[in-house]
Amino acid sequence: MVLVTGSSSGLGSSIIEKYASNNYNCVINYFSHKEEANELKEKLEKKYNVKCLTIKADVSNDEEVKSMFDKIINEFNRIDVVVNNAGIALDTLFELKTKKDFMKTLEVNLYGTFNVSRVFGEYMYKQKHGSIINISSTNGIDTYYEFSMDYDASKAGVINLTHNLANKFAPYVRVNCICPGWVKTPMNKDLDDKFIKEETNKILLNRFAEPNEIANLVYFLSTEEASYINDSIIRIDGGIKC
Ligand code: NAD
Numbered sequence: 551m552v553l554v555t556g557s558s559s560g561l562g563s564s565i566i567e568k569y570a571s572n573n574y575n576c577v578i579n580y581f582s583h584k585e586e587a588n589e590l591k592e593k594l595e596k597k598y599n600v601k602c603l604t605i606k607a608d609v610s611n612d613e614e615v616k617s618m619f620d621k622i623i624n625e626f627n628r629i630d631v632v633v634n635n636a637g638i639a640l641d642t643l644f645e646l647k648t649k650k651d652f653m654k655t656l657e658v659n660l661y662g663t664f665n666v667s668r669v670f671g672e673y674m675y676k677q678k679h680g681s682i683i684n685i686s687s688t689n690g691i692d693t694y695y696e697f698s699m700d701y702d703a704s705k706a707g708v709i710n711l712t713h714n715l716a717n718k719f720a721p722y723v724r725v726n727c728i729c730p731g732w733v734k735t736p737m738n739k740d741l742d743d744k745f746i747k748e749e750t751n752k753i754l755l756n757r758f759a760e761p762n763e764i765a766n767l768v769y770f771l772s773t774e775e776a777s778y779i780n781d782s783i784i785r786i787d788g789g790i791k792c
Contacts, residue, residue, distance in 0.1 A: 551575040551626045552772075553618075555609050555666055556636030558587035560735035561685070564761035565633055568769045570594040574631070575601040577622055581608055581636065609636045609662030619669045628677065631772045632670045634663040634684045634708075639737055644696040652700040659704035660711065667715050667725070674723045681772040682719075684712050684727040688787050691729055705729075709783050716781035724780040726771050731787025732758040754789030 552569040556562045558580035566576050567590075576594060580587040587604040594602050605621055607614040622629060637659045640651045663684055674680025689698060690705030712727035719725060732738065732749055738758070741749075750756060767786050770776055 551577065551622075551629060552631040552633065553577040553579060553622060553629065553666075553670065554633040554635050555579045555662070556581060557633075558583040558590060558604075560737060561730075561733055561761045561764055562633075562635040563590055564765040565635060565768050566590070567594060568762070568765040569631070570598040570600050570602070572769065573598070573600060575626060576603070577618075578602060578604045579607055579609070579618065579636070580604060581606070608658075609634075609666050610657045612665060615665050615669050619673070623673070629670055629673060629680065631681045631683070632666060632674075633768055634666055634682065636662055637685065637704075637737075639698060639701045641695075641697045641701070644699065647700060655700040656704050656707070659701070660707040663708050664711055667711070671715060671719045671723055671725075675719045678722045680719075680723040682715065682723060682725045683768050683771050684708050684715075684725070685768075686712075686727050686729045686783070688729050688731045688785055688790060691783075691785065693731070693790060693792055712783065713781055720780070724771075724776075726776075726779060726781070727783045728764070728767055728771070729783060729785040729787070730759060730764050731785070731790050733761055733764055734758045735761055752791050753787070754791065757788065759786070759788060 552574045554562050554566040557566040557578045578587045591602040591604050605618045607618040686708040687705040689702040690709050716725035
């Protein structure tokens with residue numbers, strides 16, 4: 551079974567559908583979109599005949615993540631795959647960035663990934679199998695934007711965390727990280743047309759990714775086909791020329 555954090559919308563919902571379509575029982579973790587989470591649960595159960603749980607939990611909250619873990623183990627008695635997908639981007643002008651927003655971004659994107667990985671990774675290590683996939687971003691490597699310095703730093707942190715977690719949970723749990731470029735999701739809904747055009751021109755494939763194109767890679771990394779892929783940082787950006 552699979553847990554995808556922040557999976558009621560965007561990339562997370564595509565990732566969890568990919569697992570459901572491959573007969574995985576699913577945990578849809580959500581933060582605020584209860585209705586969307588329930589609709590997705592109904593859709594996946596009906597379409598793929600799998601079992602789905604929806605669980606509200608803030609990935610950066612220790613008690614809520616522990617409680618989510620207890621519910622999952624109580625229901626399924628195992629955990630095969632965890633995808634750390636939940637994330638926020640509080641884009642603002644460089645001059646207007648506040649400590650509060652900066653710390654919030656680190657808290658959700660970086661601490662949230664650590665928090666979930668620690669709780670579930672320790673269990674996977676004891677059960678001697680499992681796969682963790684972290685969602686970073688090309689922003690964590692080499693695409694630079696003044697308005698998202700906090701987000702970019704958090705995603706660079708996720709890359710470093712991936713190496714440490716892979717080391718910590720070896721040899722039983724494979725930990726990998728993907729770095730998408732631009733993806734068509736609600737996170738990008740406020741970008742203006744001029745900026746989208748400029749960014750699209752930097753991409754060799756000349757378009758943003760569809761969420762399912764990213765979901766395919768995430769799913770692959772957790773399969774036996776990828777049994778020797780560990781501690782890897784994989785970019786998936788259509789070829790970005792910065
Ligand atoms: P999105 O805003 O649609 O999805 C993010 C999800 O995370 C939402 O469902 C949100 O409710 C959830 N979330 C936010 N804070 C949470 C918390 N504290 N606890 C639990 N859930 C929480 O955006 P998306 O584009 O689907 O983003 C998914 C992941 O992909 C993020 O980590 C994002 O940084 C990453 N990413 C996105 C792009 C892109 O272009 N869209 C590019 C690279 C990486």
